[in-house]
Amino acid sequence: MARQNTLFKEAYNRYTVRLKPDTELPSEPDIAAELGVSRSTARAILMRLSDAGIILWNKRQKTVLRQPTQADLFPKEETDSLHDIIERSFMMRIMSDEAQPGMQINELELAREIGTGTSVVREFLIRFSRFGLIEKRPNSHWTLKGFTSEFALELADVREMFELHSAAEFGRLPPGHQAWEDLKAIEREHHKLLKDFDTHYRDFSRLDEKFHLLIHRASNNRFIADFYDVIAIVFHYHFQWNKAFARERNARAIAEHLDYIEALQSRDPQRIDAACRVHLASARQTLMQSIPLSAGEVPG
Amino acid sequence: MARQNTLFKEAYNRYTVRLKPDTELPSEPDIAAELGVSRSTARAILMRLSDAGIILWNKRQKTVLRQPTQADLFPKEETDSLHDIIERSFMMRIMSDEAQPGMQINELELAREIGTGTSVVREFLIRFSRFGLIEKRPNSHWTLKGFTSEFALELADVREMFELHSAAEFGRLPPGHQAWEDLKAIEREHHKLLKDFDTHYRDFSRLDEKFHLLIHRASNNRFIADFYDVIAIVFHYHFQWNKAFARERNARAIAEHLDYIEALQSRDPQRIDAACRVHLASARQTLMQSIPLSAGEVPG
DNA sequence: ATTTTGTTTTTTATCTACAATAAACATTTT
DNA sequence: AAAATGTTTATTGTAGATAAAAAACAAAAT
Numbered sequence: 001m002a003r004q005n006t007l008f009k010e011a012y013n014r015y016t017v018r019l020k021p022d023t024e025l026p027s028e029p030d031i032a033a034e035l036g037v038s039r040s041t042a043r044a045i046l047m048r049l050s051d052a053g054i055i056l057w058n059k060r061q062k063t064v065l066r067q068p069t070q071a072d073l074f075p076k077e078e079t080d081s082l083h084d085i086i087e088r089s090f091m092m093r094i095m096s097d098e099a100q101p102g103m104q105i106n107e108l109e110l111a112r113e114i115g116t117g118t119s120v121v122r123e124f125l126i127r128f129s130r131f132g133l134i135e136k137r138p139n140s141h142w143t144l145k146g147f148t149s150e151f152a153l154e155l156a157d158v159r160e161m162f163e164l165h166s167a168a169e170f171g172r173l174p175p176g177h178q179a180w181e182d183l184k185a186i187e188r189e190h191h192k193l194l195k196d197f198d199t200h201y202r203d204f205s206r207l208d209e210k211f212h213l214l215i216h217r218a219s220n221n222r223f224i225a226d227f228y229d230v231i232a233i234v235f236h237y238h239f240q241w242n243k244a245f246a247r248e249r250n251a252r253a254i255a256e257h258l259d260y261i262e263a264l265q266s267r268d269p270q271r272i273d274a275a276c277r278v279h280l281a282s283a284r285q286t287l288m289q290s291i292p293l294s295a296g297e298v299p300g
Numbered sequence: 301m302a303r304q305n306t307l308f309k310e311a312y313n314r315y316t317v318r319l320k321p322d323t324e325l326p327s328e329p330d331i332a333a334e335l336g337v338s339r340s341t342a343r344a345i346l347m348r349l350s351d352a353g354i355i356l357w358n359k360r361q362k363t364v365l366r367q368p369t370q371a372d373l374f375p376k377e378e379t380d381s382l383h384d385i386i387e388r389s390f391m392m393r394i395m396s397d398e399a400q401p402g403m404q405i406n407e408l409e410l411a412r413e414i415g416t417g418t419s420v421v422r423e424f425l426i427r428f429s430r431f432g433l434i435e436k437r438p439n440s441h442w443t444l445k446g447f448t449s450e451f452a453l454e455l456a457d458v459r460e461m462f463e464l465h466s467a468a469e470f471g472r473l474p475p476g477h478q479a480w481e482d483l484k485a486i487e488r489e490h491h492k493l494l495k496d497f498d499t500h501y502r503d504f505s506r507l508d509e510k511f512h513l514l515i516h517r518a519s520n521n522r523f524i525a526d527f528y529d530v531i532a533i534v535f536h537y538h539f540q541w542n543k544a545f546a547r548e549r550n551a552r553a554i555a556e557h558l559d560y561i562e563a564l565q566s567r568d569p570q571r572i573d574a575a576c577r578v579h580l581a582s583a584r585q586t587l588m589q590s591i592p593l594s595a596g597e598v599p600g
Numbered sequence: 601a602t603t604t605t606g607t608t609t610t611t612t613a614t615c616t617a618c619a620a621t622a623a624a625c626a627t628t629t630t
Numbered sequence: 631a632a633a634a635t636g637t638t639t640a641t642t643g644t645a646g647a648t649a650a651a652a653a654a655c656a657a658a659a660t
Binding site: 302303304305306307308337338339340341344359360406407408409418422439440441 | 610611612613617618619620621622623628629630
């Protein structure tokens, strides 16, 4: 088959779950915009809702007839986009212990194991190569460079350069800029998290990403923004499987963030620089500690 | 047809031009290694050389019978890899005046005009996207962001961060390191170029790339090295078409390079930093001046 | 006049097939 | 035994086909 209609299914589920009986639905373009899909897809959703007897559809009139049930939805396995499936599956493999640096990556084998065509795998690998974890030999295979301490060091170096730059730019933002409000909101979220820390400390990584993204956006630099994707994906997949000391780690990071936020709000370049450095140093340490030691390496 | 044998043709030409009559050729693995191809391809070359009566091939004995002529070679159009063809063709389009920022990029149309399949174009665009000049809307088209002043500014900012970092690292390289010799050689090349400057100043860009690459390698950082590709491609295609003031530009750059080299050799961090900054500032200026002004912009 | 719906066309995402190339295996030669 | 050649197999690179999704066009309703 040529293409799965996962976008349709996912959008259908997303729209259907929140339908309330006896309400009227908006126009097709409105629905499409709301769901972030084209009108063609929105119409396909309406068509199915109508066929399933969930709505009555007659031109402009779209009335919800009944509360949709779980049985009306597509099963969750059918709504993942191929790209997400491949990403998850691939990251799982390369973060696992079996994955040794220098290992060859076989497109056909990957495709078969994931249950997909080779072109999607190829395109994924090309896209993924910018994360610096794999490398291609022309006319030949991909090689896994691996999640090694070299990788972590190089990542941390660039991250520090970029974040110091972005933080300095943030400090120069004009007083009326939206970013200051966003920063305030993030500060409040930190305090809220701190309140119920024992039960909620796992939510920190989401907040962490949001905070650093806000700072990096201040740099207004596409290369810096793109690079943050690398960091985000590494942290996302890495710490998802490495939950050791999560509580202590997060407690420390929150304290550093609050300091950092205060420094930004002071707009004093030197204070910003200092607070940023403190946080980056501990982030580097956290990252380095989480690297699996390869044979012959000694813990630093 | 599925795949062009451009690799074979290109390697055949490369090997054939330097054959001398009455010499013996080395073993198949040696030939393959020399040409950077697999033994299968090396054998295909030998087979053709034999069929064309250029060599006598009997197992280990491979004697060159006659001097190959131009007619023995494949025409140059047949030896370009598809990737190179697409890159050239695409860069030509997006650097041309017709290419306006915001313009949509159509995969099928591009493929037709270049005379190739859509998959190659797709993969090229994915790879190319890391240069920050195009952007994809999911399930929809690519958009040309364009070679704008914003692009140049963002590029220059990152370049400066990276090069200052790399130059500092270079200064810390141990005395016996190969890089110091390479630097000396590059210094000599600068002096040589200066001697016949009027006739050879166009060779400068090759030397420039070599010099900066050497510096960036000192950082030992894959992200910095990858980023230098972005700079290299922009300079390569951009200045290929913008030859205005090339002589003055290059003269100035050479002087700055020599200063910069001397600073590196002094290993004095502050001197290195200062010389690097001077050169980067003028490189930035050169880049900014070369940006086509879009409507409404005023020259800075 | 503008928005909404109905219909058709264009474009992208993905799969499959197949030639070129690389890699592996087997045999021969030194 | 090691290296070279001969032969077979596996893998990548590219084209072409097709369904999903987007976009464009046309008609109808406010």
